């Protein structure tokens with residue numbers, strides 16, 4: 001959405017401003033919210049990636065220096081191997097973010113949810129290590145879901161960052177993917193064993209701008225209160241569901257449900 005879109009909503013066709021009409025006002029605010037949500041999601045992705053890239057670059061620089069300093073073949077060989085491994089990781093990260101590797105489209109298409117979760121974890125691998133978070137995965141074989149890969153990746157990223165931020169002293173993050181035959185949907189459960197959410201706060205967490213964080217953390221994430229609002233909207237636009245279960249002091253589990261992709265056979 002652009003500023004122009006908001007502006008045009010506030011004008012009548014004959015060019016007369018229409019700001020006093022509550023319906024127009026609400027529509028304009030909704031567009032602004034969507035814009036802010038997109039910027040936040042992009043910011044979190046950029047924050048994660050910049051950090052990861054810096055780490056990779058430090059490795060490349062340090063091993064290049066080592067190779068230049070030492071003239072023997074064995075050390076140089078090792079330096080080249082480390083540089084190659086780091087650069088390969090960097091290119092995987094770019095592929096993951098841009099959806100290039102998977103050729104992801106900006107529309108609903110049959111999507112491998114497990115692959116999306118793995119890609120997102122790859123982006124957060126070092127961050128999880130840094131905060132001493134052990135990631136446990138129980139991924140059962142599941143059918144493809146109908147999804148817009150890049151947007152679902154933003155949802156997963158937000159849930160994982162929230163979970164990490166709920167465990168400032170480290171802990172466990174349990175991820176589960178399974179098929180639910182009753183609803184014919186694929187479930188992704190993101191469970192942390194962190195601070196939990198008080199009962200009276202639960203109804204508010206999906207509201208735009210609701211946040212209990214004082215601002216972004218040292219890696220620039222969280223604090224806008226737009227993450228879960230975006231998750232809810234994206235999942236609803238996928239005809240899916242999102243629910244939360246939480247116990248104060250014990251942890252929180254978010255469950256995403258996404259409809260299975262049904263491939264229609266060729267017409268004959």
Ligand SMILES: Nc1ncnc2c1ncn2[C@@H]1O[C@H](COP(=O)(O)OP(=O)(O)O)[C@@H](O)[C@H]1O
Pocket residue numbers: 158162163166192194195196197205210211212213222223224225226227228229252
């Ligand atoms: N895994 C979690 N554990 C505890 N609280 C959470 C968790 N996820 C979300 N919350 C609560 O919901 C609020 C809104 O989350 P979100 O929309 O992502 O915004 P933000 O992360 O910017 O605060 C958070 O500020 C926090 O209070």
Ligand SMILES: [Mg+2]
Pocket residue numbers: 158161162222223227228
């Ligand atoms: Mg968040």
